[in-house]
Amino acid sequence: MKFEIEKASRTGFCFGVKRAVDIVTKAAAEHGGIETLGAVVHNPQVMERLGQSGVAVVKNIADIKGKIVVTSSHGVSPEIEETIRDRGIEIIGTRCGDVRRAQVVAKRLADAGFFVVIFGDANHPEVRGILGWIGNKGMATSDIKDITALDPLPKYIGILSQTTQAADEFKAFAQQAVAAALVKDTEIRIIDTICHDLRERQLTALELARRVDLMLVVGGRISANTKHLAHLCATVVQTYLVETAKDIDTSWFKGCRKVGVTSGSSTADETINEVIARLEEIANQP
Ligand code: F3S
Numbered sequence: 001m002k003f004e005i006e007k008a009s010r011t012g013f014c015f016g017v018k019r020a021v022d023i024v025t026k027a028a029a030e031h032g033g034i035e036t037l038g039a040v041v042h043n044p045q046v047m048e049r050l051g052q053s054g055v056a057v058v059k060n061i062a063d064i065k066g067k068i069v070v071t072s073s074h075g076v077s078p079e080i081e082e083t084i085r086d087r088g089i090e091i092i093g094t095r096c097g098d099v100r101r102a103q104v105v106a107k108r109l110a111d112a113g114f115f116v117v118i119f120g121d122a123n124h125p126e127v128r129g130i131l132g133w134i135g136n137k138g139m140a141t142s143d144i145k146d147i148t149a150l151d152p153l154p155k156y157i158g159i160l161s162q163t164t165q166a167a168d169e170f171k172a173f174a175q176q177a178v179a180a181a182l183v184k185d186t187e188i189r190i191i192d193t194i195c196h197d198l199r200e201r202q203l204t205a206l207e208l209a210r211r212v213d214l215m216l217v218v219g220g221r222i223s224a225n226t227k228h229l230a231h232l233c234a235t236v237v238q239t240y241l242v243e244t245a246k247d248i249d250t251s252w253f254k255g256c257r258k259v260g261v262t263s264g265s266s267t268a269d270e271t272i273n274e275v276i277a278r279l280e281e282i283a284n285q286p
Contacts, residue, residue, distance in 0.1 A: 004258045008204045014197040014265035016096025020073035023094045028054040036070040042223040043266040074125040075099045077132020102193040103133045109158030110134035120162025144176040153184045163195040164225035205262040209233040212260035217241045219264025226264030245278035
């Protein structure tokens with residue numbers, strides 16, 4: 001098997017994940033171990049490595065045993081922060097600046113009387129956090145029918161996006177929302193809150209996907225941005241999402257001349273390098 005391998009120009013940790021991993025690593029070293037409320041980042045390999053440095057994940061506030069807890073890069077709602085503080089537990093936040101921006105945008109819209117629509121996954125921790133910031137004066141969905149079904153349609157609708165959604169899908173959703181509201185006397189305000197790192201990652205991945213026979217997207221299966229990236233690449237070429245080099249199947253590369261590699265924003269360089277090393281091994285097989 002002979003094929004070329006090319007890595008996209010933007011891979012590895014985004015600045016938000018890098019910052020979160022640095023904060024939690026430092027906290028674990030300073031306090032001889034630390035608890036985090038939920039996974040700080042959505043990547044099992046990164047969380048496993050953090051676990052070896054003394055980071056323990058707890059699912060619920062009631063499970064926190066220590067006096068300090070680290071919250072996720074996806075942010076949490078003010079109610080959750082308050083409940084933690086009421087229990088006398090100190091919070092070390094790792095919320096990314098772009099997530100903070102989405103929370104501020106949503107709150108500003110809600111305070112101005114807008115019904116807030118977050119384009120995204122209602123069950124994702126980031127979206128649940130944003131909904132918490134607007135006192136649930138809105139909804140999260142990626143299905144336009146959930147808006148058109150509102151009867152009556154709110155007079156003021158503010159639309160923003162979960163930071164990790166695909167830019168093209170947000171654009172299509174916003175256009176459909178405008179079309180639905182046009183004849184209904186509704187004012188719509190649309191604010192693009194998709195993270196800048198991801199926007200560039202999606203563009204560079206797509207550019208590479210157009211020049212190769214197969215794409216590998218390296219990242220956590222539960223990572224929203226990794227799934228979107230794989231979905232986007234799959235619109236132009238055969239694409240596989242792999243968490244580690246172990247997921248690679250040699251039969252995928254039959255007849256391939258060039259293979260592209262990109263990654264989600266919470267994938268460590270180490271994991272990407274292992275995937276590329278495995279690809280090199282396969283490419284050099286007789
Ligand atoms: Fe932040 Fe974007 Fe990363 S929202 S955590 S910089 S993917």
